[in-house]
Amino acid sequence: MFKIGRNERCWCGSGKKYKVCHEWSDEEKLSKFATEGYPLPERELILNKEQIEGIKESSKITVKILDELQSFIKEGISTQAIDDLVYNITTDMGGICAPYDYEGFPKHCCTSVNDVVCHGIPDEYEILTEGDIINVDITTILNGYYSDASRMYTIGNISDNAKQLVEVTKQCMYAGIECIKPYMPVGEIGNVINDITDKYNYGVVRALCGHGVGIDFHIDPIVNHYRTDKKTMILVPGMVLTVEPMINEGTWDVVIDEDDGWTVSSADGSLSAQWEHTVLVTEEGCEIITK
Helix, strand or coil: CCCCCCCCECCCCCCCEHHHCCHHHHHHHHHHHHHCCCCCCCHHHCCCHHHHHHHHHHHHHHHHHHHHHHHHCCCCCEHHHHHHHHHHHHHHCCCEECCCCHHHCCCCCEEEECCEEECCCCCCCCECCCCCEEEEEEEEEECCEEEEEEEEEECCCCCHHHHHHHHHHHHHHHHHHHCCCCCCECCHHHHHHHHHHHHHCCEECCCCCEEECCCCCCEEEEECCCCCCCCCCECCCCCEEEECCEEECCCCCEEECCCCCCCEEECCCCCEEECEEEEEECCCCEEECCC
């Protein structure tokens, strides 16, 4: 599975040889999944203590920004002002804004308002108004380690349906996280989330997903948030991933802006919400890194 020799140091960072540390449990717990055709993670996806600590340090910047935005975001400010704040805090704390110039993305964070699902581009002419809902998505690099999280913010008095969508989407994220345990298929996360959204007739976006993170911006596993019966990658302690459901009030289908090539919106113009955390798979279950 991990392409590691029995006399090499164990992947978990214990300092012990693999044969006296995790070899037995890996074989015991994972061999049946391999026999049944489930994908297993490559060795590099299993992070050691030093790497995990690096991600946790990076997350301090990400969380600091999201906390600061709570009082900063209000009626009358532009999404560009949000981007400016993100850049200033990130650089002041020694970090780098991962989205900037990533495959040509022009800003330091994503600001997705109302029917925009994700990848909204900050703009000085986009002014927040009463009743808006906005997702701000932050990814920080610090000393080569990535942390990724997003939150929803509401502007003044929002409609009851907008409030419900925001709260249910948050519930979906936490339910997806709480179901995580080692040696389970990652697809179970989407099954749990879709069970919740079915009660509200919401659409779970299928075109975009969560992902592994930490040592790079986007790595395996793919974390779909909708129901599946496919055999998906088995989660192992030491893996780091995002849970970030994108939930539409209407259809799950989306469209991408033809002009900027980035902005993803609900296909029917309905409201969309998203919450995101970076999560570590542990021996007992999981740990939210970006809390």
